[in-house]
Amino acid sequence: MISSYPRTVRYVANFEKLGIPQASTWLTELELSELSFWKDSSRRSQWLAGRWIAKRLVARSSQVDILREVEILSRGADGLGKSPAVSVGGMASACRLSISHSNQAILVGIASSHARIGVDVASCVPETRSFRSHWFSDQEVKWIENDVSNRLPVAWALKESIFKACGDGSKWDPRSVELVSIDKNQVRSRIHGLDVDPLTTWVRATNQGAATAVWSNTSGQEVSLCS
Ligand SMILES: CC(C)(COP(=O)(O)OP(=O)(O)OC[C@H]1O[C@@H](n2cnc3c(N)ncnc32)[C@H](O)[C@@H]1OP(=O)(O)O)[C@@H](O)C(=O)NCCC(=O)NCCS
Numbered sequence: 001m002i003s004s005y006p007r008t009v010r011y012v013a014n015f016e017k018l019g020i021p022q023a024s025t026w027l028t029e030l031e032l033s034e035l036s037f038w039k040d041s042s043r044r045s046q047w048l049a050g051r052w053i054a055k056r057l058v059a060r061s062s063q064v065d066i067l068r069e070v071e072i073l074s075r076g077a078d079g080l081g082k083s084p085a086v087s088v089g090g091m092a093s094a095c096r097l098s099i100s101h102s103n104q105a106i107l108v109g110i111a112s113s114h115a116r117i118g119v120d121v122a123s124c125v126p127e128t129r130s131f132r133s134h135w136f137s138d139q140e141v142k143w144i145e146n147d148v149s150n151r152l153p154v155a156w157a158l159k160e161s162i163f164k165a166c167g168d169g170s171k172w173d174p175r176s177v178e179l180v181s182i183d184k185n186q187v188r189s190r191i192h193g194l195d196v197d198p199l200t201t202w203v204r205a206t207n208q209g210a211a212t213a214v215w216s217n218t219s220g221q222e223v224s225l226c227s
Helices: 029-037 041-062 129-135 138-144 148-166
Strands: 007-012 070-075 081-088 095-102 105-112 117-123 177-182 186-191 194-206 209-216 222-226
Touching (some): 007 041, 029 041, 029 070, 095 148, 095 209, 117 148, 129 138, 138 148, 138 177
């Protein structure tokens, strides 16, 4: 099996148009068991859409035709969400994957395993002063308040993207990810007070907020697909 994982960011604005086949035809037993964790029908649909897009990206890069050969699991034994673990043909895959969903939108990022990648779609982030002062540092608030409606969702999505790309296994706390500087295509940040190497950013405005991806600057072909 030949595998190469060019960095890819795939954004789908409305997954309902994808025509996803019946789950049992393309999910593994363990994936079906993860799906059964979700009771809410819209969360189930989001989970399925994220898996459908992610598994097809992995299968294409691994030159695998059968989607059940690709397995993506993102739930720990403790029941908490975790960074997706990918295997192909029963072997751990040499890729990193990040998934986000919000309403009908799905964002998936994939890169080779020596890289870091994290994605997030932020929708309807509350525009109140109290929300900003609770979850953001003074420096972040200053940056956001230059253009609240555009910058607030970007700042929120970047924090989550950085957590997904570089999190150390601790629980998600927006305050633990600090945005130090946000330039055109690069973000500098700290997690729990420790500097993170600069990350390249991809930012897109959406109907209700923003979608962002961050990745570490390792060599490798870059591909960005949108639909
Ligand atoms: C990461 C997190 C904040 C995102 O929540 P959200 O904004 O509501 O949801 P998003 O749609 O943007 O992201 C969900 C996806 O993030 C991924 N994810 C979950 N936990 C993750 C983590 N710790 N690191 C990286 N990715 C994670 C999953 O792929 C999940 O999608 P899936 O369930 O369909 O596979 C939330 O999932 C979370 O709190 N996870 C951590 C749980 C935790 O504390 N675990 C213990 C330490 S690992």
